[in-house]
Amino acid sequence: MSQQRNRLATGGRIDRTRPLSFSFNGKHFEGYAGDTLASALIANGVRLVGRSFKYHRPRGLLTAGSEEPNALVQLGTDAASEPNQRATQVELFDGLEAVSQNCWPSVGLDVGAVNNTLSRILPAGFYYKTFMWPKSFWKYYEHVIRKAAGMGRAPESPDPDCYDKMHDHCDVLVVGAGPAGLAAALAAGRAGARVLLADEQSALGGGLLGRRAEIDAAPAAEWIAKSISALQAMPEVQLLCRSTVAGYYDHNYLTIAQRLREGSDPGRRCDKPRQRLWKVRAKQVVLATGAHERPMIFRHNDLPGIMLASAAQCYINRYAAKPGDIAVIFTNNDSAYEAALDLAEAGVTVVAVVDVRTAAESPAQAAVRSRGIEVLYRHAVVAASGRRRVSAAKVMALDDSGESVSGAARTIRCDFLCMSGGWSPAVHLFSQSRGKPSYDASKACFVPGQSVQAERSAGAARGSFALAECLTEGHEAGVAAAAAAGFQRPGRPAKPPVAAKVDEAPLQPFWLVPAAPPGAPLNKHFVDVQNDVTAADIALAAREGYRSVEHLKRYTTTGMGTDQGKTSNINALAILGQTLGADISAVGTTTFRPPYTPLTFGTIVGRDIGALADPVRMTPIHSWHVANGASFEDVGQWKRPWYYPRPGESIQDAVNRECLATRQAIAILDASTLGKIDIQGPDTAEFLNRVYTNGWKKLEIGRCRYGVMCGEDGMVFDDGVTTRLGEHHYWMTTTSGNAARVLAWLEEWLQTEWPELKVYCNSMTEHWATVGIAGPFARQLLSELTDDIELDPKAFPFMTYRAGTVAGIAARVFRISFTGESSFEINVPARYDLALWNTLMTAGEQYGITPIGTESMHVLRAEKGFFIAGQDTDGTVTPLDLGMDWIVSKQKDFLGKRSLARPDMLREDRKQLVGLLPVDPQEVLPEGGQIVTDMDQKPPMNMIGHVTSSYYSVNLKRSIALALVRGGHKRHGETVYVPLENKVIAANVSEPRFYDPEGKRMHA
Amino acid sequence: MPKSYLRQSALAHLHLEAHAVEVAGDAGVDLCERPFRGQLVLRGDCTDNAFRDAVQQALGVTLPVEPNSVTNVDQVSVIWLGPDEWLVVVPDGHEQAIEQELREALAGIHFAVTDVGDSRAVIGISGPHARDVLKKGCSVDLHPRVFGPGQCAQTALARCHMLLHQVNQAPTYDIYVHRSFADYIWCWLEDAAQEFGLAIIAQAPGASAGARAPESEPVVPA
Amino acid sequence: MLLIKCPWCGERDAHEFSYGGEAHITRPENPDKLSDEQWADYLFMQKNAMGPFLERWVHAHGCRRWFNVRRDTVTHEITAVYKMGDRPPERTA
């Protein structure tokens, strides 16, 4: 166990009584509760945290927050492993295991670092220039590149953890719990609004946690604590920490990724979800997302030990972890002076503050000077030096223009270097809300422009960096947001929290440290450290004509990767602007897209995995099917018995047995998935006349009729049998897969075009369970179970309906048939389905009753040539194409009728439904097989159609198929061919009716 | 002919009684099935006074005309489903009589009434975290400022359609889902409720309309 | 996720609704009397406007009612919701 040699003896928000042990790259360390992995590494003096993506250069911590580009680690092992975690955001826990990414075989000795020495030949656009030619080789190159690049490692087995989602609504969503966010939440909460305050950090306080500041004449920590307890006391305020607002979508819909615990707890422990994705609809949003400090761009600015000034300040103040002992500070603004003072206070030797500006009077500068710290005005750090970590800074004087350096170089020894190039408001969410950031030249940053959605920015997020401004703006934003949502605090307006106003000397924009000596390459001036993009790359891209910032981004890869350029974007486009001689505001920013920081897939998926991935719809007797060994088929979301194999049976054996039983004995089929719609009202017959292709005005009570529905385009989309139950009462059936669609279709026409029709439709699919019995003994069986339904074919003929009692259960019985056998469809309320089914099975035993699945049903109907909507039709098939002219009325209008008269519908070479009888009766055509007329052609052959249904029919002792074939109705008798991989199947075109064409059996 | 028939509720196959406790304890979430609740769908024109009066006369309940609202008297609740559509919830075994009363009262008016008692499974959820469980799968705002007892919503829960009715302040909700989805949604609810502690209740608390009733003889539908 | 206000149920997430294309396309009275071009115009042609657009939605997971919406196809801003058969409300600045 190493000592925490850079840990300060006092201070910080860590708990020194709770040591935690962890391992990093295989070495064991100790930190404290309250640490992040990053702060614990700093405390242990670990500098090298990773390697860069392209050149595999050694890298250290740049930041202390979610914008970290370098310290990407792979957390955990095995299935629970998670790549691309920012060490700055990982809360330390006991037993944490992390390894650096982009390093092989180790972070210290890295083979890929050879790229570093080759960097001269790996310039901007390298991938495009080298690997895109020849094009066909990209697939090989990509494989090698990705392996060498190693953006983390995806776990190879299922994620063992449980993830959750939560919808929520609020009046005011405050994003960010820094001074502005807390002030906004307090103000909105006091007005009585429902407030949700979300912050990505483990504690509320934002940037204040890393600073020494005073609010309301007390240390900021006290104000934070007081604010939190005030917020917690408000019943309508919800505080979410460890919660990153990841996306800002239309109509004020935002997603928040909440980390509920660090580390993994394997076993899909749903009592302890790992992360929760909140989906929040907010009436008003306050963006108090703060700002990101910018690096300075100088030679070798990527060495470990070079970090943002605010990061160093944060490690010292919040974590009591010292990044080093001797610091040089390089800045263009006053905020780094505050850091310098804090470092000095913590015992760091600040050897120099290098400031690109000329001397100015400001309290911060004066305080630094009065501590005896040397300030080098109008100077710049032109280069850093050191192997694997910074050991010195080379400083030179800037000339008047600031575009070149001159004079003697001075080398200042240090063991870390802090830099501040100014601040960029975190406008990401504002930009996601479709707002356009605008450039504020005086602050040298992009600030939110006009709001597009109901949101407002406050504090550093809108370029107001001073603490006093953050507090007042946050407060005002909270008051305004609550008011806009309809909440006003009664009585006197509350006072905003107050911080002393501090005079600051203005920042001087300074984007790129000039080359020293002048003209030297800028190829080690790193702009985007995650993607190894240098100032030279940007200049090269500009010279090559990539003038749009969006093109620059893709060509150089700057701003891509896991950090999405939070620390690099503004510098990159400023340098682009300089190169092009254009103003930054004219260059513009790239579009910010969700998520703000990467999300793990588990968070996006939530609990929709495994058995809950998609609903499984079950019929009321599903458990009987399971108990009786059914194999199931998915029909939409339904699980339907496919076939019922007996021990040792193949699917074909089972289907043969089921099909024979149907034609010779009795079959029983669970048909409950059949769509059933109850239609009532005096205009129902007229309505049916309009939606079906055939006539309905003369259907008598108690009779059933088959109908086909078309879209307005004339294409068949469903079929079924509709029965007239009473004077104004009908019962429509639809195919299983289309039940909801047909009901919606009927409602659409009733509501939008024909509101005058007095018709009400209600879904009955789930209320009525349907059991079909079919076969020569079906009537005999039914006669044993009913005494109030006359079953004689004369009294109860084919295509009629009777209400009565079956097995003592009130039932609706229909004599309709999909198998071509004498059949009865018995409908009972779902609660009695199992009772009915069991009774039929018991009573039918003596007749050889056999449960059949969907496969047998499909074979039996194909023997009859009955098409299945969606299998033999595909949305391009008309009733005429199906050879069903008899069902298309010439007298009346119906949906789709006019389309059937379009010239294209009358073409003789339309694809039409035919039967296919393979010449070899044992050969079964594959469904989807393409049909040709002539085997002598060279590929690509002229395909005239395809097989839509194909089976072996045990009843016919041969294979049969249905097919859609061009001009098929005139091809009956022709021989066609289905060429397959290793053989060709010849088949004769026929009528699509193979069994009992006169329909004697089903009428019997 | 068999003498007795075991009717099956939508969740009968889960044998919930084997895991159930008799009364609610201190679990964060209590779940129960409310089997065999009588349900009729009523359609008609609510702008027609004659229709409204006839329904009131037949049911003794004012027809809820306000969207997303429920009216009830004694054991009969009328749940708004649409501007011309209501779900009439009645005690087990009373469906036919009430349907008949509606038919008689509405004679001469364009309407439709249909017994849909087996169309939907009803699941009761209550307890201090009942709302949190619903929030995991339902995007409707259920905050007490917005949604309270006597209100209903047709929306989605997880991946299926749901009719939600808040029964009381506790809060207790009745979740109506189509019968074929009952198994899925029950499993989903159990999964979602785990983090709050879950109890399965044998007897639905305050389940006036849903308590298990003695077997009634099935009757031929109209 | 758009927020759409059903004229009956109030504001709900877009996933509860289904889209029905351009509004105010009336089915011709006598389709048989139309030329192929006229029928094709009814059947296939929609404005596909960039900007404010009158369109139909149905509250599929709610009250199952169809209604009309005026939505800006660029910004998704919804400036009117009105019932089937109603005229679009006058635009206010």
Ligand SMILES: [Zn+2]
């Ligand atoms: Zn609605």
